């Protein structure tokens with residue numbers, strides 16, 4: 001089934017110069033980029049995005065990190081792209097991420113783990129709508 005998902009190249013990924021490499025991996029898997037822009041979130045905007053995690057002990061640190069510099073936000077489109085993107089990203093903790101995944105190759109920390117990807121159709125819908133309106137999504 002053709003799906004869409006939200007991908008973010010987090011501030012550490014942008015700062016370390018791996019934007020191109022991450023996008024190359026998506027393209028080489030046949031994933032289509034349906035929307036893309038750079039943003040620099042305020043902490044309040046990051047808190048809204050990660051509201052599901054607001055009770056977690058890492059919430060303050062995570063939203064501070066996500067607002068520490070520019071991110072690339074993208075809508076990816078393709079067959080089973082929600083799961084496929086999660087596979088390309090690797091586990092949250094880079095030490096547990098499978099070899100060859102983005103996090104195994106580039107993450108430096110459990111928090112500074114280079115990429116975000118929606119984890120289900122419902123979260124994808126919320127997350128895409130958080131950053132993009134219909135005019136920004138190209139057919």
Ligand code: RTP
Nearest residue numbers: 058062091092110111112113115116117118119
């Ligand atoms: P994401 O939402 O960013 O795609 O990552 P994920 O699903 O693999 O992980 P999730 O459990 O949703 O956590 C969101 C982000 O919070 C940071 N984190 N820090 N210090 C910690 O123990 C901890 N655990 C998670 C990571 O940046 C993680 O990607």
Ligand code: MG
Nearest residue numbers: 116117118119
């Ligand atoms: Mg998550």
